[in-house]
């Protein structure tokens with residue numbers, strides 16, 4: 161049996177007619193850039209996430225870059241973030257001339273450790289220059305939004321939520337209020353890269369904000385800083401979401417809640433099967449009821465140096481896996497001039513994590529096969 165990490169074509173075949181119709185409508189309209197579908201999709205996303213403004217851009221990396229720019233962050237400023245993320249989480253800071261301060265992760269959640277964030281805000285030598293925090297809701301798991309809001313109030317820093325992997329995840333506040341990731345940031349960002357939970361058939365991204373002035377900045381920055389064509393108020397860039405992608409995303413948005421529920425069910429199925437096997441070299445993610453993780457990835461930890469050989473074994477059995485991420489952002493060659501310190505939990509995660517196949521259309525026999533292959537591997541490993 162072959163089990164892919166992610167299969168975009170299965171989703172396509174389920175909603176093929178609707179998608180083709182949506183594309184055909186765009187082609188017939190002759191409007192390909194920033195037209196009625198982008199406008200409607202922005203409205204639908206702001207309603208879905210509970211945010212006043214949703215601004216479509218070309219990809220999630222641009223969304224982050226523009227968000228940092230919108231806050232006026234530049235040379236001499238510092239931004240706290242996690243080193244256990246995709247490159248764009250940090251390059252949006254450096255591309256704006258500012259310096260990242262990498263904080264370690266909580267080893268249980270893989271998300272930025274908010275105790276350490278507070279510590280940095282209290283005692284870092286450059287604490288007066290820290291302008292913002294960029295938390296990432298990694299693998300679809302929501303960072304504690306209530307605590308993030310408190311940190312913002314206590315320290316007066318801005319928050320940019322990187323929601324590239326978390327569209328539709330939420331946090332339940334102590335008063336019972338539910339807030340979705342992306343709804344509390346001064347600015348928040350999304351990616352519609354094809355493998356994301358809400359994935360386009362190409363690149364796409366979005367900026368979210370409740371602030372009218374920030375929204376205004378982002379809206380003109382994405383079109384070369386021009387409110388009126390050929391009259392440039394600021395030096396912006398070209399970062400537009402196109403009509404075909406918006407039309408496709410509007411179709412998929414209708415099914416997004418179903419897709420999330422399926423992913424959560426798959427994570428529970430994996431967990432049930434792994435728990436019954438009691439594999440001591442494996443640490444599985446928790447499925448919580450008090451907040452929602454949308455399982456963009458189902459990531460396990462493989463202990464005692466077994467990760468690479470397990471990955472190879474699974475590959476030999478037709479099971480595709482991936483490593484997010486093999487090297488922390490603080491150790492990337494292009495950042496070597498910064499001389500960041502070491503981050504123990506991040507480095508350990510880089511050595512141990514393994515993402516197993518998860519996508520809404522994966523079948524039970526496929527999940528069972530993945531678990532069976534892992535069981536076989538660990539039984540063999542024990543004998544050696």
Ligand SMILES: Cc1ncc(COP(=O)(O)O)c(C=O)c1O
Pocket residue numbers: 219220221222224245246248249296322324325350351352353363364365
């Ligand atoms: C956490 C995170 N941030 C930012 C991005 C950048 O998004 P894009 O690939 O759409 O530029 C990604 C995409 O992989 C991501 O996973």
